[in-house]
Amino acid sequence: MMEFSGKGIVITGGGRGIGLACAHLMAERGGAVVLLGNNAETLQDAEADLRDRGYVATAIVADVSVEEEVASAMQQAAEVLGTIDALVNNAAVQPYGTVATMRPAEWDCVIGVNLRGAYLACHHALPHMLAQNRGSIVNIASVQALANQTRVAAYATSKAGMLALTRSLAVDFGGSGIRANAVCPGCIDAPMTRFSASETAPGCEEEIIRRWGKAQPLGRVGRPEEVAEVVAFLASDRASFCTGAEYKVDGGLMATLGVALPD
Template identity: 80%
Template sequence: MSELIGKGAVVTGGGRGIGLACARLIAKRGGSVVLLGEDPEVLEQAAATLRAEGLNVTAIVADVGIEDEVAVAMEQSAAFLGSIDILVNNAAIQPYGTVASMGSAQWDNVIRVNLRGTYLACHHALPYMLRLQRGSIINIASVQALANQTRVAAYATSKAGMLALTRSLAVDFGPSGIRANAVCPGCIDAPMTRFAAAQTAPGREEEILREWGKAQPLGRIGRPEEVAEVVAFLASDRASFCTGAEFKVDGGLMASLGVTLPE
């Protein structure tokens, strides 16, 4: 498929996991992609891997929670891409804690990266989209924006905020030809999930992931590439009438009450 030929995309948190899968698929479908993140080594390794696959990508280092860095990164991205047509807000952190146990500095940092970072990326990418009167913004939220496990208060709050921000973007910028949608992954085999499994049972990560997979009606956890397929669709003109929406990629997790009746 070559439906994204001529499109320029910025993917935050693009060096690994869901972000890397999104960057790869967008580039495979003809787009040019900027991987944006704060770890130079991770970004360069990811960019080198994608370039070795014949894809047009570059890496730009920036902390999404620092406005000056984001502003410069978007300017550099536009110079490399020619235009910013697609913005995938994927950068996120997920420390564990309740409202009682998590200190305010750690709480603020989660909001800074996950929610403020999404705002800043949108704020500094939108002028390029408005100039051309087109664009697709895809915010990677989470099923935890809709229902919560324990000890994820800050993360869930930030992701719920992303859903509200997505709706506001859709309403405010739809008349300018800019669409905004959210994708809500469930349990995905990505670094964040593996970190959680390691914290739960060190040395038994694969067993834990299989156990977690049983919570989904499909009986397994998802792959980053499965999230990327939805993101690539939303980035394309095939999703031309989709905006302000939330797309779950969760193996049916949110469709189930989690209660099994006896036969």
């Protein structure tokens, strides 16, 4: 299946985790991918791995919260790819804290990367999509946009904002052939989850992740590749009538009440 043949795809936070899994899958299916991120070493390693597999990949270092860097990165991406057919907004940070304990600078950082970063990427990718009257935007939100655990006030707020951003994109640009959808992963075995586990119980990450997996009806955590399959579908022409929606990839977590009846 070479459904992305001849298409250019930009993935923010593309150097690892879900972003890298998306890059691998979409490149495997014929796409040329540009990986955006702020860690040059991580991006270069990811680019090298993709190229070693025979895929077309380019790494561009940019902080998604800084407009000048995003504008330059999108222009470079358009020049490298020849077009921007799909944008995957995956870049995110998740420090812990409540509204009472988190300092304003920390709050601004989370909103700046997760939500403003998605806006900036869309803002600077859209002219390229509008010029060709087609495009697909996939925002990686979270189940935290729909229901919250403790101490994730800024992260959950940013991800809920991404759902509103997704709807706005769909409504404003559907007539121009541009679709926008969001994916809401649950507990996925990715770097952010492992960071959360280390914050929760240092040295006991594997046990914590196993316990979190048991809380989902499927009884395990998900894999980045499983999220990537949904992202690739939404970015592809197979999802030609899908826009303005959010799709859960959570092992059934959001379908579960927090009350268990005795056997």
